[in-house]
Amino acid sequence: MKIIKLQYLLLFAIVASLYSCDDDDELYPQLGEDPRNLSEILSETPDLSVLYQALVAADLDSTLRETSTYTVFAPTNAAFEGVDLSSLSEEERQNVLLNHVINTTTADFASTLSTGYLSTMATGPEETNLSLYVDTSNEITLNQEVSLVSNSSDVGSTNGVLHVVDGIIMPPAILDHAEANPQFSTFTEAVEMAGLTDALSVMEVTDTENPNYPLTVFAPTNAAFENLMMQLNGAFGWSSLSDIPTDVLADILQYHVIGGENLVAETLANTEQTPMLGETFSIDADGVISDASYSTSNVTVADVQGTNGVIHGIDKVLLPNDVFQSILDETLNLKDRLQDRGYTSFLAAADKAGLTSSLETEELSVFVPTNEAFNTFFSTIENFESLDDFDTAEEIELLKSVLEYHLHAGTVMSSALTDGPLSTVQGDEVTVETSEGRLVPSYEYAPNANLQTTNIGAMNGVIHQISNVLVSSEDASALGYPVPATGAPEFALPVYYDAVESGFQDTWDGWGGTYTYDNTENVSNGSNSIKLEYEAGSYGAIQIGGPSPTPDLSSYSTFHFSAYGAPGSGTTNVLVSLCDCDAGVEIQVEEGEWTTYSIPISNFTDTSLGAIRFKNNDEAASTIYVDDIGFDLQAPAAPTFDLPIYYDEGTESGFNDTWDGWGGTYTWASTEQVQDGTTAVKLEYDADSYGALQIGGADPVPDLSGYSTFNFSAYGAPGSGTKTLLISLCGCDAGVEVQVMEGEWTDYSIPLYSFTDTSLGEIRIKNNVSDSYTIYVDNIGFNQ
Numbered sequence: 169m170k171i172i173k174l175q176y177l178l179l180f181a182i183v184a185s186l187y188s189c190d191d192d193d194e195l196y197p198q199l200g201e202d203p204r205n206l207s208e209i210l211s212e213t214p215d216l217s218v219l220y221q222a223l224v225a226a227d228l229d230s231t232l233r234e235t236s237t238y239t240v241f242a243p244t245n246a247a248f249e250g251v252d253l254s255s256l257s258e259e260e261r262q263n264v265l266l267n268h269v270i271n272t273t274t275a276d277f278a279s280t281l282s283t284g285y286l287s288t289m290a291t292g293p294e295e296t297n298l299s300l301y302v303d304t305s306n307e308i309t310l311n312q313e314v315s316l317v318s319n320s321s322d323v324g325s326t327n328g329v330l331h332v333v334d335g336i337i338m339p340p341a342i343l344d345h346a347e348a349n350p351q352f353s354t355f356t357e358a359v360e361m362a363g364l365t366d367a368l369s370v371m372e373v374t375d376t377e378n379p380n381y382p383l384t385v386f387a388p389t390n391a392a393f394e395n396l397m398m399q400l401n402g403a404f405g406w407s408s409l410s411d412i413p414t415d416v417l418a419d420i421l422q423y424h425v426i427g428g429e430n431l432v433a434e435t436l437a438n439t440e441q442t443p444m445l446g447e448t449f450s451i452d453a454d455g456v457i458s459d460a461s462y463s464t465s466n467v468t469v470a471d472v473q474g475t476n477g478v479i480h481g482i483d484k485v486l487l488p489n490d491v492f493q494s495i496l497d498e499t500l501n502l503k504d505r506l507q508d509r510g511y512t513s514f515l516a517a518a519d520k521a522g523l524t525s526s527l528e529t530e531e532l533s534v535f536v537p538t539n540e541a542f543n544t545f546f547s548t549i550e551n552f553e554s555l556d557d558f559d560t561a562e563e564i565e566l567l568k569s570v571l572e573y574h575l576h577a578g579t580v581m582s583s584a585l586t587d588g589p590l591s592t593v594q595g596d597e598v599t600v601e602t603s604e605g606r607l608v609p610s611y612e613y614a615p616n617a618n619l620q621t622t623n624i625g626a627m628n629g630v631i632h633q634i635s636n637v638l639v640s641s642e643d644a645s646a647l648g649y650p651v652p653a654t655g656a657p658e659f660a661l662p663v664y665y666d667a668v669e670s671g672f673q674d675t676w677d678g679w680g681g682t683y684t685y686d687n688t689e690n691v692s693n694g695s696n697s698i699k700l701e702y703e704a705g706s707y708g709a710i711q712i713g714g715p716s717p718t719p720d721l722s723s724y725s726t727f728h729f730s731a732y733g734a735p736g737s738g739t740t741n742v743l744v745s746l747c748d749c750d751a752g753v754e755i756q757v758e759e760g761e762w763t764t765y766s767i768p769i770s771n772f773t774d775t776s777l778g779a780i781r782f783k784n785n786d787e788a789a790s791t792i793y794v795d796d797i798g799f800d801l802q803a804p805a806a807p808t809f810d811l812p813i814y815y816d817e818g819t820e821s822g823f824n825d826t827w828d829g830w831g832g833t834y835t836w837a838s839t840e841q842v843q844d845g846t847t848a849v850k851l852e853y854d855a856d857s858y859g860a861l862q863i864g865g866a867d868p869v870p871d872l873s874g875y876s877t878f879n880f881s882a883y884g885a886p887g888s889g890t891k892t893l894l895i896s897l898c899g900c901d902a903g904v905e906v907q908v909m910e911g912e913w914t915d916y917s918i919p920l921y922s923f924t925d926t927s928l929g930e931i932r933i934k935n936n937v938s939d940s941y942t943i944y945v946d947n948i949g950f951n952q
Contacts, residue, residue, distance in 0.1 A: 206240055206325045207232040216332070218245045226262045232269075238328035239270040239286075241310060243336050244317065251336070266290040267298060267339045275329035278321040281308060285472055290339050292475045293382035293430040298339055299473045301348045310337055312348040342385055342474045343368055351469075351481060354393040358409055362418040367444075368425065371476050380427030380444075383477030386457070387424065388485040389468065396485040403498035416491060419445055423459070423488045430478050433470040447488045457482065460489035497625025502534055503527035505626040511633075513542035514571070517555055521568035526575075532593070532629040533576040535607065537617070537637045540921050545637035547919070551648030566646050569594050573609075573640045579629050582622035596640040604892075604936065606905070607638060614639035614649060616892065616905055635905070635922075657693075657728065659798025661719060663712065663780065664729075666694040672780070673713030680708020680784065692730040692762050692795035693912075701791045702740075702784035709783035711748070712797075721746065721775040724799040727767045731782075733759035734791035741785040742792065748778035754785055757792045764796075807844070809879065809949025811870055813863060813931065816845040823931070824864025831859020831935065841944040843881045843913045848946035853935040860934035861945070862899075872897070872926045875950040877917045880933075884910040885942035893943075894936040899929035905936060908943050917951075 204212070207229045210220040219242055223229040232238060256264070267290035270276060276286070283304050287297040303309045308316045313335055320332035338344075343365065346352040359365055370381045388396075393409075400406040409417065422444040431441075433455065440450045449459045457465040469481030487495075500508055503524055506515050514536050518524055526532065537545070546554055558567045572594035580590075589597040590607075599608040607617045617634035624631035639649055667685065668674035674685045680703050687699035702708045733740055737759050744767065745752030751774040753767050769775060782794055813823055816837075831854045838850035853859045884891060888910045895918065896903030902925040904918050920926060933945060 203326045205233050205327045206238060206330055209323060209325055209330060210240075210242065215244050215246075216242050218248045219243055222261070223265060226258065226265055228262060228265055232327070235327055237272050237275055239272055239276040240328065240330045241268045241270075241314070241316075241333045241337060242330050243268070243314075243333055247333070247335050263290045263339055264336070267300070267337050268333075270300070272328070275324075277329055278308060278316060278331065285469070287473070288337075292339075292473050293477065296430060296432065296471075296473045296478070298475065299345065299471070300337065301345065301472075303348075303350075311340055311344065313337070339475045341369065341371070341476045342383060342479055345472050345474050345479055346387060349469075349472075349481075351389045352387050352479075354390045354409070355387045358393070358417060358421060361409055362414055362421050364418060364421055367422075369476070370427075381476060382428070382430040384426040384429055384431040385424060385477060385479045386465075386467075386482050386486065387479050388465075388482055392465075392482065392484050396487075399495055399499075403495045419488055420485065420491060423447065423449070423486050430473075432478060433467065433480065436467075436480075445488055449486060457484075457486065459486040459492075461487045461492045494625070498627060500626055501528045502532060502626045502629050502631065505624065505631060506534070506536060509624060509631070509633075511536050511539065511631075513537075513539040513555075514574075517542075517567060517571055520555060520558060521564060521571050523568060523571055528628075530628065531578055533578065533580045534629065534631045535574045535576070535598075535617070535634050535638065536631055537574070537634055538620075540919075541617075541634070541636050544919055544922060549647045549649050551646065566643060569643050570637070570639070570647070573598070573638050573643065574634075581630060582619065582632060592640075594640065594642070596642050598638055607634060609638040610641040611639045611644040611649060612641075612890070613907075614644065615907065618905060657796050657798070659728065660800035661724060662798040664698065664795070664797040666696040668712060671715030673715075678709040678711040678781070678783075680706030681710075683710045687793065690732050690734070690762075690793045692732070692793075694795075697732075697793045697795035699791065699793055700782060700784075702789055704789035705787050707784055707787070709743075709781045710794075711779040711781050714748075714777040714779055718777050719799075721769055721777060721799065724769055727769060727772070727799055728765065729797040730762050730764045730795045731755075731757045732762045732793040732795075733757045734793070735760055737790040737792065738788075740790040740792055743781070743783040743785045745774070745779075745781040745783065746772045747774035747776045748781070749774055750783070752781065752783075762795075769799075807879065807947050807949070810952045811875060811950035813948035813950070814849065814880075814945075815947060815949075816847050823866050831857030832861075834861050838944065841883050841885070841913075843883065843944075843946040845946075848883075848944045850942065850944055851933065852942045853940055855940035856938045858935055858938070860894075860932045863931040863933075863948075865928050865930050869928050870950075872920060872928060872950065875920060875952050877919055877951050878923075878949075879915070879917045879951060880948040881913050881915045881946045882906075882908045883913045883944040883946075884908045885944070886911055888941035888943065891939065891941055891943070892936045894932070894934040896925070896932045896934070897923050898925040898927045899932075900925055901932075901934070903932065903934070913946075915947075920950075 210216050210223065210232065220229065232240065267288045269289045270286050271289055281302050281304055283302060285299045285301055288300050290298040292298050301311050303312060310333065314333045314337050317332040317334055323330040340348065343356065343359065346356045359368060368383060370378050370383065397407065400412065406412055425444045426441055427444055436451045437453050437455060440448050442448050449457055451457050455467050463484060465482045465484035465486060467480045468483050472479040496505060496508060506527065518527060546552065552558060558564050573592050573596060575593040576590060577593055585600050585602055587600055587602050590600050591597055596610050601608060605619045615636045617636040617638055619632055620635055621633040639647065662669045663672050682701040684699040686696045688696060689699065691697045698710065700710050727746065739759065740757045741754055742757055743750065743752045743754050753771050755765055757763065784790065833852040835850040837847040839847055840850060842848045849861065851861050878897065890910065891908050893906050893908055894901065894903045895906060904922045906916055908914065
């Protein structure tokens with residue numbers, strides 16, 4: 169594999185005419201009463217005449233007359249037989265000669281040579297001196313090719329020492345060095361098996377345009393490869409290099425090679441390197457190399473310089489991420505793999521719920537929420553603030569159920585997921601939406617979970633990272649998972665919302681019908697309404713008993729309520745009274761729709777409030793529902809934000825409201841549906857466009873490190889159903905999903921740690937489904 173020989177095909181300059189030898193006593197005169205310099209010794213030694221003539225022709229003989237100290241490895245005349253260097257340039261011939269000369273402070277006698285590297289006066293890339301490998305383990309050899317001639321060493325001179333050698337020491341390339349040092353024999357074998365010989369043989373003299381010249385190679389020692397094979401044998405049963413797939417071996421080796429740079433050790437500290445494979449590794453101030461694995465590597469042999477680059481010997485095979493992860497896939501069970509990936513919240517919960525053994529032994533697919541997702545989960549549910557709050561056997565069983573809702577029996581890779589229900593160990597199902605890359609839990613008010621990192625393998629299954637904790641309908645109530653705020657009216661004097669309030673009495677049920685105070689069939693807001701089933705001919709009435717003491721209604725201006733006519737009822741005339749009497753105001757309740765009524769107090773002739781009546785003013789039987797009863801509708805106070813973005817007609821804090829996004833129509837000052845103030849943003853998304861409202865970032869961009877939540881409110885227009893929005897705080901799609909409910913305002917407070925990018929190039933509110941629909945957004949801002 170002598171790369172240089174293919175180019176140099178040596179012979180030193182011009183070989184002199186045939187020569188003859190004198191007696192042995194005259195061949196190697198020693199330093200005695202007539203001391204000579206190295207050049208003189210060479211010129212007067214017949215068996216070194218070809219070398220001397222080559223030095224003269226290259227104008228290097230004078231160098232060996234200087235007063236510096238040199239060690240010269242001098243090839244015999246026989247070493248030059250049959251070799252012609254006439255095709256080499258003058259510079260190349262000089263480099264071959266200088267590769268036999270060491271410029272040193274103390275002459276290197278044979279007895280003081282040790283196994284290792286010396287630097288010759290020949291040069292490689294960037295004028296670095298080439299390395300020479302000396303092996304003294306048996307006889308002394310140089311680059312494993314040239315040996316010292318017996319009884320011809322340690323020829324002293326006034327400026328150094330000369331050793332006669334039996335061959336020419338060619339300037340070595342990287343692979344020549346790897347071949348020469350037995351420590352790198354496995355590395356050399358691996359290079360050949362992976363088909364990378366040509367890639368590591370790039371030479372400037374043959375390809376001046378090659379961007380990979382020169383090379384820096386981090387070559388693992390044989391011991392390092394032994395350790396790797398132990399890992400690979402444990403994971404895959406591979407016992408030798410030949411068992412490793414060629415593409416895997418090639419990836420590993422290319423992770424050790426940096427093209428286009430001759431990086432010597434002193435330049436490596438505190439750097440990040442990008443090898444041929446593309447994936448980076450880092451080197452710290454002490455020269456310790458960190459790859460994708462969890463153990464580091466040290467440089468054991470530095471700056472072995474060749475003609476096409478430099479080698480650094482290292483004590484560990486560096487592993488790119490894919491290779492390292494595949495090893496972990498085959499050697500760690502699910503519990504250890506989860507620990508390895510840092511899913512500590514899930515593991516702590518599994519330990520408390522008694523599921524650790526299942527993760528170690530059963531074949532499972534784990535949909536694991538991030539630690540941040542657990543933080544959000546505990547800040548959302550109302551019955552538990554942390555894992556520590558699960559104390560009783562019943563509560564721990566609930567925790568187990570929550571976790572088992574994230575487990576699927578058997579291994580299912582992401583490519584095998586299909587749209588529709590996916591069974592869980594808990595028993596309830598989650599719904600897979602492959603096009604959106606998410607899981608939809610059975611509890612309608614819990615957030616969907618995006619699939620973030622998939623196919624993390626383990627010995628007994630697979631792990632998929634998800635963005636939220638999944639909540640099933642079975643567990644939601646016990647967890648205290650809240651129903652989103654519905655946008656119900658707030659009253660100065662509330663009478664009924666889900667139940668009779670403020671001291672009013674729900675036991676005074678009137679006459680001529682049946683009255684249900686906790687009906688759930690038709691509800692305007694919240695979970696309950698009052699159902700009034702009037703009997704025919706009775707002019708029945710429900711009476712809500714007045715509180716004691718009786719409020720003074722002179723301080724109020726309006727009486728509010730909502731009513732709905734049951735199918736088949738037609739229009740029902742209802743007399744509304746604020747007294748235990750028939751002095752009131754008649755209204756019409758329409759069949760099949762909720763109507764909100766706001767009646768001025770001044771319209772009532774009697775406001776003694778002995779009772780509040782809703783009386784059937786017709787003879788016919790009918791059924792109606794009444795909800796949201798109270799005096800003086802109060803507009804809730806607009807939220808205050810530490811960093812406001814939108815409230816009424818425009819953006820604030822320097823944000824730009826003219827950047828209107830794509831895929832729809834956006835009205836900044838709509839008055840159709842408003843949560844607070846007088847306006848909201850209306851977003852009419854187009855179908856299949858995945859449109860987005862973009863609120864341009866402020867200049868200068870605010871530093872969000874001092875804030876904790878992003879807040880806004882949204883309302884789904886009638887017919888929109890429940891839709892998914894992607895909220896992001898960057899000019900990108902890295903964000904958090906939320907669900908917008910039809911017909912109600914929902915307030916959102918999203919922890920900033922839920923966002924992976926908070927660069928605030930813009931705020932996006934993006935349609936994350938392919939449907940067309942309309943929503944309204946109000947009250948946008950950040951809080952500390």
